[in-house]
Structure formats: C-alpha cells, structure tokens
Amino acid sequence: MLEHLQKQASHPNRVVILGSKGFLAHALVQHLTSEGIDCLAIGSSEMDLIHPDSMAKLSGLLQPDDSLVITSALTPDKGKDVATLMKNLEMARHLASCLENQGCSQVVYISSDSVYDGKESLIRESSTRQASDLYSLMHIAREQILSQATAKSKTPLCFVCPCAIYGAADTHNSYGPNRFFRTALKDCKITLFGNGEEIRDHILVDDVARLIGLCLTHRSVGILNAATGVAQSFHHVAENIADVLGSNVAIECLPRTGAITHRHFDPTVRIKAFPQFEPTPLSVGLAKMHRDLTTTSHK
C-alpha cells in the first residue's frame, strides 16, 4: 500500500506546507527544519484555499520540484455541518484545479483515520473506507478529488491517515490525552465516559511529523496510517497522565451513553516501509507532553 519512489532517502528540494497554523503543520515545520529540509509554511491568512484566488496564488508559488503537504482543513471543532463540508470541498476543488494542470515532485495529503469504517476494530491501510459523518466524508471525497487531479499531472500522491494525535500544542481539546491533561492541570480531574474502557491508538505529534518526513524523503506513494500499533484504553491513558503529574488527580467516571468500541491499527505497512522508525511509547510521549505544557504557554 506504500511504495517508495526513492529507496534511498534524500531531502526534497523544498516542502510547501499548506495550513501552517495547525498543530500538526507546526510540528512538521519544526521537524523538517531540524533535518535541514527547506520548507515554506503557508497559512490561511496568506492563502485562503476557500477563495478562488488561491488557485492562482498556489500556481504562482509551486515549483515543479517542490513537495506539497496539505494539512489545511476545517476540523469538526470548527463545524460539523454541511456548510463546513462544502467549504472543505471547495478547498479541495481549488487545490485540484491547480494540481491537475501543474504537477510537482510529490503531494502528501494529511487525511484522517475517520475515513475507515468505524465498525472495524483492526484498521489496516487496505481497510474499507466508509463515511460515518460529514467530516469523514470530506476526507474520503478530498482523497478522491486529489487522486484524480494528481493523476492528470502525473504527480506522486501519498495519503497519511493519523490516528488520535496528542501533543502540547493541540488546540482541539478532543477526548483523550489533550483534554485529560488540560482538565488534570486545571481541575485536578480527568473525566472518563464509563470506565474509559475504549481502546484507541494514540500517537505523539512529533512521531506523525517524523513519518511525514520519511514519506517526503522517500517520495512515498500510497497510503500510510500514522499509528503506533499499540492501542491503550482511555482509562490507561488517564492513569498514565495522573502518574506523570504526580499530584492528586482524580479520575471521574460518567455514565456511559454509547456502546464500547475498540480500534487498533495494524502497523505492518509502516514497519515494512520504515523498518527503523520506532514510535514513541505512550508513557514517554505523555511525559514529553507534560514537559512541553509546563515549559511553554500551552496551558
């Protein structure tokens, strides 16, 4: 499911990152810069992909030997309605309009694990893509739009589908390490649904940035799930955070409203593609997140 056009890693000429304000894009810029890779991060204030004039701007900026990483998307916290879906698709339409006429060295689209059928408990890159809401539908549709556009310009395309990402700079406050840390630091409390039995794979944002970096240096084509392959229960995550904080953090359990579902990722494609990549263990990643939270203003 993932093929390297460059078996031996080499630096891309330049990496253009769309969506620079995002949590992941920020980590990616940091990582690529630390690796000595030239990158240009562009935010919506400089190029708003919702507006048609973004096509001309991108066309004027993108060089044939550039690699393009697309992280831009309105995430569910910005809206889960049809209007948000249409805005996200409008971005894809403008990107496609540019990319079908103007190829580049590689396009890496940051998709999501939400594209997979929520009923499947073991996710692989070959798992069925099945929209469960408008957000997942958006990513599936964008993947198709970009596939069609890049096929026309013969541009190598890679989809990276991260599982639940955590890190100090995350702004989404979604259920999991990000929210748990914030409430633990603020209220000395972590609130779980039920007993937090659901099992999920949580990946440190730095690891996702490293994986995208590897896809760029190998000019990888195909699909890669950015996941550790080691899933843990939310209760385990909460306990781990309580341990990291070393204070009296209470774990509170609310009545469960939905059925328990689990989601694991099979890391085999990643292992084969990048044999020397070792994901950060959850306990180590949470400790780093704590250090970052307490040494910066992310609180």
Add this chain to the structure above:
Amino acid sequence: MIAFVGLSHLGLVHAVATAAKGFNVTGFDPNPTLVENLRCGDLPVFEPGLKELLCQHTDQIQFTSDPKNLSSCELVFLSLDVPTNDQNESNLEPLRNLITWAWNHFSPSATCVVLSQVPPGFTRSLWINKPVKHLFAQVETLVFGNAVHRALEPERFIVGCADPQEVFPSLYSEWQSAFNCPVLPMRFESAELAKISINCFLVSSVTTTNTLAEICEHTGADWSEIAPALRLDRRIGPYAYLTPGLGIAGGNLERDLVTVCQLASRYGSHAEIVTAWQNNSRYRADWALRQLHRVVLPRCSHPRIAVWGLTYKVDTHSMKNSAAVALIAALAPFQITAFDPMVASIPVHLANLELAPNALAACHEADVLIVMTPWKHFSQVNPAEIQAEMRGRFIIDPYGIISAPGFTHLQLGL
C-alpha cells in the same frame, strides 16, 4: 504402456508412483535437458522419498522427449503443473500449448486424463475437439513434502467425466484398481471444482485456527491445549488443519482462492469470505515481523538477526510465497544470516541476507533467532549451543519447536 506428459512436480511423482504399482511408464517432456537429467536420476524437485522410489523402479520407467513414443500408450496422463504468477493467477498457456502439440502424437484409441490443476470448464473445452477416444479429468491435490505417500496411497480418486455414467476404459480402470481406493466419477466441472473446494475447506480451517491462535496470544489461552479437543469433535476431525501457521503459502491454495474470486466475479456470487481468507493470510505472514518490532527492536535498535528456514514449509525446496522471504525483504536495513537445509542460493532481491553453512553458524553473535520453517533438524540443535553462539536472548519461534530456557520465547497461539 502408460504415459505421463509433462514432467514437473506433479507428473514426476505420479509417473514414479505408477511405476511402483507395477505398470510400465513413459515419462514424456518436450524439454530434452530435463529428460536427460531424469535419465541420470537428477530430479528437478525435492520431494521426500521420490528419488529412492525412482531408483527402485527405474526399469519400469523410461523418460523421453521424443513424441513418437506416445503413440503406443493407451493411457496418457496430462500432468504438467500449471504455474502461477505473482498474483497467484494460473497461467494455463504452457499446458494448453503442450496439449495442443502432444495431441497429434496420441493414438486415436487412447484414453487421456487431465491431471493438471485446471479451473472448471477447462476439460470440457478440450473434450469438444478431442482427438482421442476418452477424456477424463482426475483431481490431484499435490501436497509438497507428502506427495509420494499421497500418490501411493490416495484417499480417493475424483474423476471428471463427460458422462459420469460412462464405464471407464479397461486400462484406466486397472490403473485405478492398483491403488485400492474409492473412485468417485462425476461431471468434469464437478471434479475441477472439487479440488478447489477441498482447498477452500483447508484454508478455512487454517485461517480459523490462525485467528483463534492469535486471540490465545492475548488472553492467556494456549492453542495447543484447545486443538486436541477440536480433533475429538466428529464434525472437525482428527486430521483437521489445526496447527497455527504464518498464513497460506506455496501457491496452490492461493491459486484456488483466486480462481474462486474470479468465478464469483464472473457469475455474481458472494465470495467476500474468500477475500477475508486472503487478507487474513497476508496478515499472518507478517506475524514474526510484528513480534520483532514489538519485542526486540525497542530494546535493540540495530539487531543482528538469525533466521532458520527459508522454504515455505518443511520437506520442500519451494520458497513460493514464503513467509521467511517476505520477512527478510521487510528487514532490508538489518543484516540477516540464515540457514535452510534445502536452500543453497539467495533470492536476488535479498541483498541483506547471507547464508550460513549450518544452523548454529547462523546464530553467531545474533541478537535474535527467528525460526521461520520448522525443519525437524532445528528442534534437535542443543539449546546450550544456541545460547553460546548468540549474544541476545530472543527467540521468535512461531511453531514452538525450540525449548531454550533463558530466552524470551515467542510462539504462535501462546
């Protein structure tokens, strides 16, 4: 005189088994080099017991590349193995070409039996234009490593016929009787699909076993304790495929799954279960790789890796779809030393692999030993010597053939 046309694995085993039953046999292949090698007793395949059986009955079997020798044969088996490509799809062209060419040399009164692995409809397509009096399709499920025994003592003969009521010609009937097993005549298509059906049931057992064995690994259960209980269940049986493994390999089972998917696609049948078996098999093939990354690599980032076994199973030289080869290919950055008693040369694409002269030599200074093919010889290696050779203390032993105290030992189903 009975002829076998096509002297690959299938044809050779059955030609020799037929000679062993007292018949005079002509083994024909258009490749003169192969024929010359066979005359010298140099077999192109490794199959336990085959060479010895050939030596015992060499007076009753002649190998030839001259088609004129076929005209005196009243019973002719078309026995060329049907090769598969990387997608496990059959390539019937070599068989069709051989048949088209060889037909002209058969006696019009001859009985012709298709022994090769062919899909439903193949023999019927031959029957329409057959230049011989009788045509049959006999099912052979060639089991590498056990083919001689199965050829000498078959469980049954499944014979596809144009008309299942037809009486078998005398020589074919005499040949069948020599093996003293039930004969099940049926229409061509049924026989061809019977072979595929047998393999599908085997695959379903294998994948069910593998799925449950993996659950054992997570729950504290031990599959080796469960399997005997299943064997005593009459609906499952004592010979059921209940040993966990690294997915299906070798090519034959995979071929039949592809054929079922192709037939289902053509006729609009629901065959998602077959796709699930295929996916499960691919998943299982990477079991050792996942264990290595889960347990060893976090503790040893640049391991020296020893691999025992490269063939897809024991008692064969075949590496077709071998889990060991896939494992080594997926470990390109790491140096691997391997030993397999049947493998003398390294597949070209495995640049990171070095062959050792013996099992212990492969373990020298290794951080981890991975046993990919459970050759009996490996279980007889002294664990103390393994320990002395290795610097690490990890053994990934899917089939549980090594008992070595002091090692972290990972096994399927436990």
